[in-house]
Amino acid sequence: MRALEPHTAALAYSPHDGTALHYEVFGPRGAARTVVCLPTWSLVHGRVWKMQVPYLAHLGYRVVTMDGRGNGRSGRPASGYSTRDFAADAVAVMDAAGVDRAALLAFSAGGRWAAVLAVEHAPRVESVTFIAPSVYLASGLRALGTPFTEAPPDREGWNKYNAVHWREDLADFRRWFAGQVFTEPHSTKGQDDIVAWSEGISPDMLVATVMESAMPWMRDLWPRMRQPLLFVHGTDDAVTPLANTLELVSHLPHAELVVLEGSGHAPHLRDPVRFNLMLRGFLERNDPHGARGPREEVEAHASA
């Protein structure tokens, strides 16, 4: 069972291609502030925020999660996996859920759509928290030894991150990748979760997410984020290097950066207590209502 069940589970639809987007809403209905937990790479679905949702809801936030296209209970188009598709999906969900403005949580690839939203839909984005952003300003992609669509010389290590291998043995990649996400000792549960949440993605769709991920415009867009930004990155991240995040942050003088020593790619899952407390502090410092917290706003509405 979950720690907290959603009060709303519904579908929104992509304005680009009509893809159905499953989203869930948690927390008090009258909440003054909303946190939108963006989907990450469609290897996994919306449950990737399971360690944040109940806490944020208890703090009085409305919390929205969604399954990225290609996984979970969202649609599975053959193509349409570009950064702008995902960004438009998030906007569609915000519209459907009646969210005008929200603090965004972005994990790994989610950082790409978050950046688009923060710049191109700036009034709707209160702040962004980036966890181990998988955003590369030079190429948009992680550098690979063998081109992504060519058969690698062997199937070891990052050579598994390859379209040919995925089509042959996606299960092997999923299990291996789960190990890369959690480099901390004693992380079997987190790894098992990644494997379970990636059951619903097909090799072709996963390949499409990579093939369509080029974003040469990111270099220009990235420094234009004006909202309060928090970056969280682990020193032992085996998926996105800390150095890349240092580079990303160097273009954003107002951003906060918290480096977690010994943490891997998903500190919000592996060190949820610390991450949640940090997130809470960040959200409260950046409350547009000032010291009047979400709870009180609710009461003010109720009495009005």
Place this chain on the structure above:
Amino acid sequence: MRALEPRVTGKAVNSRDGVRVAFEVFGPVDAERTVVFAPAGLFAHGRLWKMQVPFFALLGYRVVTYDARGSGSSDRPDEGYTPQRFQEDLLAVLREVGVERAAFVGMTWALRWLGPLAAERPDLVSHLVTVGSFPSLQRAEPLPPERVEASLAAFMAEPEPGAPVDWRGADIRDRWPEVAAWQANEDLLEPHSTKAVEDLTAWAQETEGRHMLASCLELTTGDPGDYFARIPCPTLVLHGELDPAIALETAVRVHEAVPGSELVVFEGSGHVPVVRDPVRSNLVIQEFIERGSGAARAGAAGSGRVPADDRATRSGSVPAEDGAAGSGSGPAGDGGAAPGGLPDGATLAPAPRRTWRRARSRRAKRALFVSSPIGLGHAQRDVAIAREMRRLVPGLEVDWLAQHPVTRVLEANGERIHPASRLLAGESPHIESLLGAQHELNVFQAIREMDEILLANFHVFHEVATAGAYDLWVGDEAWEVDYYLHENPELKTAPFAWLTDFVGYLPMVHGDGGREAFVVADYNAEMIAQVERFRRVRDAALYIGRQEDIVPDAFGPGLPLIRDWLPEHFELGGYVRYFDPADLGDRAELRASFGFRDDERVAVAAVGGTSVGAALLRRIAQAYPEVRSRLPDLRLVVVCGPRIDPGSMPRIEGVEYRGYVHDLYRMLAAADAALVQGGLSTTMELVAAGVPFLYFPLGLHFEQNRHVAHRLERYGVPAWARVTFREATPDELAERLSRLLQAPTAYREVEGGGAARVAERIAALL
């Protein structure tokens, strides 16, 4: 020397009347944010804030203090002490320093010029904090002139000759040094306040009686008091509960008059908490002005970045961690602190009204007891331990963080359940949801699948534990508390006592390629690493049992034997028997109280506090016709417990159902035979009472099949008394019941005094 010298000192000139106002500026040159501390009228000048200035400067704020006209290093005109003049003085200082926006903190009289300023200048005032507020007598409407005159006349009345000094006009004018010393002594009613009294007295000597009096009169008559409702900025009203100068009701009035304001009450505090309780004052003010500010460090070092090695410092800015003021909405104990913690609303967010009780005023000691909801046995044992603790520590208050079905036992025993308990995510429903068809429950996997529930519940615990200022935390198999405290040892702010009746997960699934064995060993290895690295987390670790009760297994391949490792990291507390068989009284009477007759034999079937035993109860009921054919005088009473609806059970002739039975052990003790699940508490109740029983461990349940079975064997429970669900056919049940009733049992005695032993060890932490 001061803790921090000002970076700039100067005098600003009020252009209206030429009065010069002395100010000081502290903190980094490039600070992006400013806090202005306004003096308490003429009574205490800028040095009043000596306990705040260095802290806020260190946080990266530009800090401005100044002396009110008539005091300290400012000019001392004979008149011109209206709120308007004071406001002009402040604006002159801000112009001189170059402040365009700031948080303003003021004490007592300062509200009379900060209040109007906040109402009129939302561009300038980002936050208003008012301490020991002394608002105008006049609120939205001016008082009738005769009331003002009467009040002033009373204030200015000449005292009787020889009367001791008081806060009256004539004394202020003629005997100011004495009045100041007397008032300082009154204001600081907290014990051991000599330094603060001397400081306040000394500061008050830096004005003269006639100026003080002029300010009292002009600040009173010149204040329309009509601005509270128009204050648009976040406003915090901070007040001492026992403030003898200005009653708490006055602060409540200000709080109610300023829309959306927050009220923090320091319980046990007098008039000047910023001097007498500076740490908590500073943290409360910091948390308040940083909320919504966007500042990670108020622009410290220009960037707000946090270097990797600064995590410990960083955590200080997380409000949830600093033991922040909790609300006082819970049940208040006699003479003790309010239990603090959370309001009745379903939220962990800070309440608009909160209290913090100063340490010296916390008379009663307070413990927070977290009792695992999995199984009812812990609850009985924990109530027994808490009872003993209260005996050992008179006045001890125990709050319980627990959920159903434990709360059922706690309520029946009159224990105090923390209201935040209802924020706990359900553990029993989760466990029940994973029950297999054949009386099977892989409890290790169930706990593992429960990670998000455990996390959500840890957050509730952490919030309650820090807000409630407890002197002790006790966790009985409260896995989330123990696990996440080891993962976040810096969050531990009270002694922690850990109780468990088993140590070590054991694999129950085979034929899965060794996966469960591997994962189980990994969990054990993590636990071992946590305990060995962070010994400071558990101040007491008590194993509810003896050396012989420990299973012979290892924690896993390459890991130590449990019976070797356990005694090195636990104290062996012995079993906690929560009732004394001798107290059960006359057996015939006991039986009669349950309606059991002398000429019949009664078998009681019970499955503890969860619904996972429903299938077993059903099967037992269905076997009854067969059983009765062999044992005609055997009556069957089935106790469904708090989570199984008796209406959902099969109707079988002769089978009686009961719902929740309080103190079930009494009924079990009155029975001739019992049929129970494999939980430790119930089986040990039966051993203690000497009642023959069959037990049915849940399949794949490592604790019931391994840890409990091992212990029962040691107490003399025969192997054939352990029945698997598969074996439990009507025929077999009838067979084993017959055997049970024929063969007299010879269980080993269950030692008494366990609760007292355990309580004594825990109470030592208090």
